[in-house]
Amino acid sequence: MDINKILPLVQRPTRYINHELNSVRKEKAEVSLALCFPDMYELGASNLGLEILYHIVNARQDAVAERCYAPATDMEAMLRKENYPLFSLETKKPLKEFDVIGFGLQYELCATNVLNMLNLGGLKLLSSERTEAFPLVIGGGPLTANPEPLADFFDAFVLGDGEDAINEIVDAVKKLKQKAAGKTQLLEELSKIEGVYVPSLYAVNYKSDGTIESVKPRGSAPEKIVKRTVKLQDSFFPAAQMVPYLQTVHNRLNIEIARGCPRRCRFCQASRYYYPWRIRPREKIMSLLEQGLAATGYEEVALSSLSCTEYKGLDGLLDEINYKYGAGRLNVSIPSLRCDQFSLKVASNLGHNKRSSLTFAPEAGSQRLREVIGKELTEADISGTLTMAYKMGWRLIKLYFMLGLPTENDSDVSAIVELVRSVKRQAQGLNFNITLSPFVPKAQTPFQWSAMATKEVLKERITRLEKQLPASVKSHNIDSSILEAVFARGDRKLSKAIVRAWEKGCKFDQWKEHMKFGVWNEAFAETGIDTAFYLGRERGRGEVLPWDHLVFASDKNALIEEHDRGMAACEAAEKVSAPEPAAAPVSAQRPVPVAAPQGKTVSRVRLRFSRKGETRFLSHLEQIEVFRRAIRRAGLPLVFTSGFHPQPKAAFGPAISVGYESQSEYMELDLFRRVELPEITQMLNNVLPPDFELIEVKRVPLFFPSFDSLVNVAEYRIQYSVTQEQIDALLAKSEIIIEKHKDGKVTRIDARPLIKELKIENGGLLFRIAFGPKKNVKPEKILQVLCGLDETGAKLVPITRTGLLVEKKDGTISVP
Incomplete structure (x- = not known):
C-alpha cells in the first residue's frame, strides 16, 4: 500500500500523515491497539481521553497504541478506488491487523462513521460475524451511558474512566494471545474486568408492546456493570501532548x-x-x-x-x-x-x-x-x-x-x-x-x-x-436533535436501522452539510422502527430501560x-427573593508578572530549513506554526510584537506548494539578546519535528529589507524524464498560457516570460521560474504543458524547491 499515490490528490493531506511532535512510533509489540475517533482529524486530535490512553499504552514495553480517524469523503473515495484498507497514522498498518480497535464515542450521531471505519478497515460490521479472536472492537466514552443501539457492533465497552481499565485489558489480551484462546473465552475474561461490559453476554427480552421485559446475564457475567472511577490526583496525565500539524478545534x-x-x-x-x-x-x-x-x-x-x-x-x-x-x-x-x-x-x-x-x-x-x-x-x-x-x-x-x-x-x-x-x-x-x-x-x-x-x-x-x-x-438543527434523541434512549433494535442508513449513504451525521434526515426516516421505515416510541413517550417508573444494567453516578x-x-x-412555583447584585469584583493584590529583559531588537537571524518525507504535505500556514512552536520550545530570547495577541517577531519566506519537498524554507527572527549561530542551530535542531532540519543560520543587518521582499525567483528539481526536444519545443513558444481556477473565477497567466532556466540535470529537470504579485505559477503546471500530463499525473511527480534567488534589474540571478 503506497499512500503517496493518493495523498497529493486529497484535501488537507496532513490529516493522514504521522510525525507530529510527541507522537510515538513502535515497530513491534506483543499487543497492538488502534485508537479510533469516528470523526475527522481536526476534531479527534483534540480529544483528551484518547490522548491519555495513547500515552498510557505506549509507556508499556509490551504494547503499542496507534491512531486512526474517519477519513473525509474525498479520502474515502480514493481508498475505495485503490482498494486500500483504512490504516493507522503511525505505521500505516491496516485496522484489521491490530489486536484491539478502540473507539472513543463522544456523541450519538457518530454511529454510521463507526460502521464506515470498520468497513473501510476490512472488518465485518456485526460482532457476531467476527468469529476470530482478534481484532476486538471496544468502545468507550460518554456514549457508553447507553451503548445499546451500538451493542451489536462492539465486542465490549468500557464504562467510565479508562486509565486503569486500559492496562487491565492489555494484560488480559496479552495473556490470552499467548494461550491462543478463542473469542468466547476472551470475551468472558474481559467481562471479569471491573467496568467492562460485553453486550453478547446479556440477553434482552422484549414485551409485546416493544418495551423491555428483562436484561439477563449469561453464564458468569455480572448482573450489573459499575463504571470505573480513578483517583485524579494519582492518575496519569500527559504533559508532552501531541502537537498536530493541522489546525484543530482546540489547538493548545x-x-x-x-x-x-x-x-x-x-x-x-x-x-x-x-x-x-x-x-x-x-x-x-x-x-x-x-x-x-x-x-x-x-x-x-x-x-x-x-x-x-x-x-x-x-x-x-x-x-x-x-x-x-x-x-x-x-x-x-x-x-x-x-x-x-x-x-x-x-x-x-x-x-x-x-x-x-x-x-x-x-x-x-x-x-x-x-x-x-x-x-x-x-x-x-x-x-x-x-x-x-x-x-x-x-x-x-x-x-x-x-x-x-x-x-x-x-x-x-x-x-x-x-x-x-x-x-x-x-x-x-x-x-x-x-x-x-x-x-x-x-x-x-x-x-x-x-x-x-x-x-x-x-x-x-x-x-x-x-x-x-x-x-x-x-x-x-432540530432534525439532528431528533435523531440524537432516538439513539440517546434507544435499544438494540436500532442497530438494523443504523446499518440500513449507512448502506443508503449516511455518514458524518453530526455535520449539517452531511445530515440526511430524509434518508434516516427511510431507514427507520424499512427496518420497522417507529421513532415516536423513542421520542414522544413518557417512560413509566416501572419500565425496564435499555441501560438499567449499567450503573454510573x-x-x-x-x-x-x-x-x-x-x-x-x-x-x-416558589418565588425566589432575588438577592441584591453582588458588588463589582475587587481586584486582588496580585503579584506583578516577572518582566523579562525584552527590549528592542539587538540581533536578527535568518534561518534556512529543509523539509522532506511526509512533512512535504504541510501547507505554508501549517509550516509557520511548526516553526513558531519550535522557537518557543528552544527557549530563544524572542522579541514579541505589540498588541492584544503578541507573537514572536518573525518573517517568513514565500509560500511553498503542498506536496513539495524543500531545501529552502526561510524564517527571519528578531532577538533581544545576541546568541551565537552554532548555538541557535543546535537549539532548534533539538526541538524540530522529524523530517525538518535547520541547515543554515545567518546574521542579518537590522536595516536590511525582509527576505520575502528580496527574492523573486524559485529553483526546483523535478524528478521526471524529459527529452531535450520537449524542452526546446516548450521554450520556442511565444506564450505559455496557464489557467488558474479559484473561487469560481479563471485567471490566465502567460508563463513564458517567467521561465528563467529549464534544463536536464542528473536525470531530471532543473527549473528556475520568476514569481511575484499576480504572476505565480506552480512548476507542475509547466510540467503539464511540457510533458502532456493531466493534473493528477503532474501532482504525483516528486518536486523539490532547492533555492530562492534574487533576479536583479540587469538580469543576473544570485543568492540573497
Missing part, C-alpha cells in the same frame, strides 16, 4: 484541572458520567504546565473541566500562572464559566485585554424552570453578572438556552426575551449572540423518563425567539428521587 495545551461537576443539573448526562467531582492538586497542575510548555511550544493553555469555576483556589492558581508565565506571553483560557461574579473575576485575570466576549449558559429564562432543571442561578445572578461584565469592558456576551425542557411553557420562553431585554436596558451597548438548543432527554439522568418536545413545538418557539430577541440568534431510585424534586419545584 490542555490540562484537566478537575473531573466531574458538583452541581449535577438534572438534564446533564456528563455530570453523571464523570461523577464524582475530583480535583487535580495545584502543584501537579503547575508541574504539568511547565513540562507541557517545554514539550510543545504552545502559546496557549486551557484549564479544562466541566465546571472550572468550582475549582477551589482557581483565582490563586491563575495568579501563580500569570506570575510565572505572563512575561512569556502565555494565553490562558477557561472553557466553562458559571454566570456569576466570581467568573468575572476569573475572566479578568485571564488577561483578555481585548475584552472580546464571554460565554455563559443560563439554559432557561424563568426562575421556575431553572429550579426544575436544577440550574442554581437566580435572575439577579444572571442580570447582575451581565451588566457588571459590561461595566468591566466586555461588549459581547454569548448565551446558551435550551428549549423543550420538562414542564416548559410559553411564559418560560417569553422569560428568555424579557431577561435579555432587561439586561439591554441596563447596558445598552452590550451585544448578545444567543444559541438555542432543543432539549434531548439522556440516559442516566433524572429526566431520562421525559418525552421530547415535538418538532412543531420546537420550531415555533425557535422562530418566535428569533423574531423577539434583541440579539443575533442561531439554533441547533446514581441508581434508578436515586434518579427518581431527583426527578421528583425537580417536579416539586415546578408545582410549588
